[in-house]
Amino acid sequence: MANLYIDNVHKSFGETHILKGIDMDIADGEFIILVGPSGCGKSTLMNCIAGLEQVTTGRVIIDDEDVTQSMPKDRDIAMVFQSYALYPNMNVWKNIAFGLEIRKLPKEEIEETVGRVADLLQIRDLLKRKPSQLSGGQRQRVAMGRALARDPKIFLFDEPLSNLDAKLRVEMRTEIKKLHQRLGTTIVYVTHDQIEAMTLANRIAVMKEGHIQQFGTPQEVYDNPANQFVAGFMGSPSMNFIRCQVVDHQGDATIAMSVDGKDFHLPIPQQEKGVRERVGQEVVLGIRPEQITDVVPQQEQASTLANVDAEIIVTEPTGADTLTLIRMNDQEVNCRVHPARAGAPGDTMTFMINMDKAVFFDLASGDRI
Amino acid sequence: MTQSPPLSEPTRAVRKVHKPSLGDRLAEQIPRLVVSPTMLIAVVFIYGFMIWTVVLSFSTSRILPRYEFIGWQNYQRLFGNERWMVALTNLGIYGVLFVVICLAIGLLLAILLDQKIRAEGFLRTVYLYPMALSFIVTGTVWKWLLNPSVGIQRFGRELGFENFRFDWLVSSDMSIYTVVIAAVWQSSGFVMALFLAGLRGVDDSIIKAAQIDGASRITVYTRIIIPSLRPVFFSAIIMLAHIAIKSFDLALALTGGGPGYSSDLPAIFMYQFSFTRGQMGVGAASAVIMLMGVMAILIPYLYSELRVKKDDR
Ligand SMILES: Nc1ncnc2c1ncn2[C@@H]1O[C@H](COP(=O)(O)OP(=O)(O)OP(=O)(O)O)[C@@H](O)[C@H]1O
Numbered sequence: 001m002a003n004l005y006i007d008n009v010h011k012s013f014g015e016t017h018i019l020k021g022i023d024m025d026i027a028d029g030e031f032i033i034l035v036g037p038s039g040c041g042k043s044t045l046m047n048c049i050a051g052l053e054q055v056t057t058g059r060v061i062i063d064d065e066d067v068t069q070s071m072p073k074d075r076d077i078a079m080v081f082q083s084y085a086l087y088p089n090m091n092v093w094k095n096i097a098f099g100l101e102i103r104k105l106p107k108e109e110i111e112e113t114v115g116r117v118a119d120l121l122q123i124r125d126l127l128k129r130k131p132s133q134l135s136g137g138q139r140q141r142v143a144m145g146r147a148l149a150r151d152p153k154i155f156l157f158d159e160p161l162s163n164l165d166a167k168l169r170v171e172m173r174t175e176i177k178k179l180h181q182r183l184g185t186t187i188v189y190v191t192h193d194q195i196e197a198m199t200l201a202n203r204i205a206v207m208k209e210g211h212i213q214q215f216g217t218p219q220e221v222y223d224n225p226a227n228q229f230v231a232g233f234m235g236s237p238s239m240n241f242i243r244c245q246v247v248d249h250q251g252d253a254t255i256a257m258s259v260d261g262k263d264f265h266l267p268i269p270q271q272e273k274g275v276r277e278r279v280g281q282e283v284v285l286g287i288r289p290e291q292i293t294d295v296v297p298q299q300e301q302a303s304t305l306a307n308v309d310a311e312i313i314v315t316e317p318t319g320a321d322t323l324t325l326i327r328m329n330d331q332e333v334n335c336r337v338h339p340a341r342a343g344a345p346g347d348t349m350t351f352m353i354n355m356d357k358a359v360f361f362d363l364a365s366g367d368r369i
Numbered sequence: 370m371t372q373s374p375p376l377s378e379p380t381r382a383v384r385k386v387h388k389p390s391l392g393d394r395l396a397e398q399i400p401r402l403v404v405s406p407t408m409l410i411a412v413v414f415i416y417g418f419m420i421w422t423v424v425l426s427f428s429t430s431r432i433l434p435r436y437e438f439i440g441w442q443n444y445q446r447l448f449g450n451e452r453w454m455v456a457l458t459n460l461g462i463y464g465v466l467f468v469v470i471c472l473a474i475g476l477l478l479a480i481l482l483d484q485k486i487r488a489e490g491f492l493r494t495v496y497l498y499p500m501a502l503s504f505i506v507t508g509t510v511w512k513w514l515l516n517p518s519v520g521i522q523r524f525g526r527e528l529g530f531e532n533f534r535f536d537w538l539v540s541s542d543m544s545i546y547t548v549v550i551a552a553v554w555q556s557s558g559f560v561m562a563l564f565l566a567g568l569r570g571v572d573d574s575i576i577k578a579a580q581i582d583g584a585s586r587i588t589v590y591t592r593i594i595i596p597s598l599r600p601v602f603f604s605a606i607i608m609l610a611h612i613a614i615k616s617f618d619l620a621l622a623l624t625g626g627g628p629g630y631s632s633d634l635p636a637i638f639m640y641q642f643s644f645t646r647g648q649m650g651v652g653a654a655s656a657v658i659m660l661m662g663v664m665a666i667l668i669p670y671l672y673s674e675l676r677v678k679k680d681d682r
């Protein structure tokens with residue numbers, strides 16, 4: 001168990017700068033999720049924490065010790081690699097036991113640990129097999145097992161569940177969460193899965209092109225994105241971005257919107273003071289699909305609501321909700337409606353827009369206003 | 370509720386049946402047509418001559434082939450011949466040392482070259498270069514180097530070590546070891562290339578994982594990388610072993626089988642009995658024994674190669 005402090009870490013491979021000043025202060029026992037588009041440097045950052053890559057400049061501090069120059073084996077970290085990295089010449093049992101043997105644990109303890117981990121990951125039947133005789137999902141679980149067999153200061157997980165089937169993935173997610181609650185070990189975890197990110201994290205770090213865009217609790221990142229990139233990256237289906245103008249309507253700043261040729265005004269929430277000052281300017285309105293729904297009568301009185309009739313272009317039933325595509329200001333907008341109340345493509349239906357959680361971005365920079 | 374149509378009808382009418390055109394069929398046959406002459410030549414000149422040799426080994430042939438059969442007599446004479454037994458013993462010494470030393474040096478060089486050093490391409494070529502020479506050239510060069518009156522011994526003495534001795538080439542006890550030296554010099558670069566390719570095939574992240582597990586560099590090599598090179602070891606041993614059995618030109622150029630017949634190898638024995646001493650029957654018998662030796666190595670190899678797809682190596 002340890003805290004982890006990443007201090008202005010830069011990493012370049014020759015002329016290519018991959019990490020451009022990463023700062024993270026992670027408390028003991030925190031579960032940190034690292035998300036970002038492919039190639040943004042997540043694995044590189046993990047390697048730098050583990051000591052597999054030397055940082056170009058900056059410091060890595062684990063448990064209040066500066067380990068920037070330490071060898072990986074001295075950092076007491078366990079890691080699950082994106083590419084599994086199983087030892088091809090050893091069977092599953094040996095793969096899991098290897099790190100323990102190297103650390104010279106007593107035989108009985110190794111036996112017991114491997115058994116426990118194998119049960120946890122449901123790989124008891126596979127212990128005798130070589131990695132080449134396993135499926136991708138099975139390999140991934142063995143890779144997890146190898147890390148979980150140890151009791152390190154920090155766990156680093158690089159997309160550890162990406163190759164599992166949907167059911168197993170949910171099970172493993174729960175297991176990881178339980179494990180974290182039981183052990184309380186600090187975890188840094190890379191994933192592309194939105195649900196994993198939201199459910200597991202104490203805090204989420206959103207990365208893009210070697211910078212951390214935002215580092216906060218899941219709810220903060222979801223409700224209060226720092227910029228348009230974070231807003232678009234978190235959430236599935238992603239947030240709608242609508243270019244629109246701030247206008248003065250009956251003495252109040254509002255958003256001018258036109259749907260299917262009809263003009264109307266959307267209220268701006270009171271807390272969005274910055275936008276209220278931009279009367280006459282164009283901004284980007286960010287609104288999540290679940291904030292544009294079918295009309296729910298008991299909510300209709302709220303001041304941040306507006307109803308609008310729009311023609312349905314496409315519907316995508318997901319089971320729980322039906323995603324419905326409409327056009328606002330001539331831009332496509334996804335709405336989430338109750339399946340029973342969704343119309344067919346071509347129909348016109350009334351949508352209720354809840355502006356309570358709407359966010360606004362600068363047109364040029366994409367920053368939150 | 371609508372009734373869904375039956376899923377499959379017993380006989381279904383189709384509009385058109387696609388048949389491969391003449392051109393398609395010709396294209397399919399082209400590979401066979403192209404290799405067939407080579408195939409024919411191989412059958413006649415390799416397998417045909419093999420069978421002919423086997424036939425001759427049971428005949429009374431001396432200078433010229435004769436088809437008068439005498440059963441196993443040639444084999445009896447062969448194994449009664451002291452010179453053949455020396456050649457077999459030599460092959461044992463030479464074969465084992467050659468294979469083991471080549472593997473050791475090849476692996477060591479490969480591991481050293483794999484440390485992301487500069488000028489790796491250049492060094493690789495240097496080590497591989499002996500492979501480009503024919504065994505005759507290697508033999509001749511080493512004959513000079515090992516000759517006590519012009520080579521290493523003289524060099525040592527000229528440096529001031531008056532009692533320096535390195536006369537294995539002219540000693541009947543040690544001459545076979547000079548063949549080992551020259552053969553190792555020639556082939557270990559090739560073994561290095563095999564191992565280097567194998568090392569490059571090891572996924573980088575496996576090494577990283579082992580480092581995180583706490584393994585030292587040496588442990589990473591001994592416990593993970595070298596064991597995972599097992600298939601490479603296997604191929605290298607097979608290749609070296611059959612080079613060893615067939616060794617002829619190197620020993621002939623280097624020692625000529627001498628002094629006396631102290632560094633004779635089966636291939637030299639076979640050549641001399643068949644073609645210079647007019648004992649073709651015995652020579653053919655020795656050739657058949659060598660063929661058996663090669664097959665004893667190759668057949669398990671081919672067997673395992675052909676079923677390697679099925680399970681893990
Ligand atoms: N050893 C290396 N040498 C040169 N460039 C590298 C090296 N390792 C990574 N890169 C580059 O660094 C960038 C970031 O790679 P990284 O593996 O960290 O991405 P990632 O965020 O983990 O992506 P993914 O989600 O696809 O796993 C990539 O553009 C990659 O090409």
Ligand SMILES: [Mg+2]
Nearest residue numbers: 042043082158
């Ligand atoms: Mg990655």
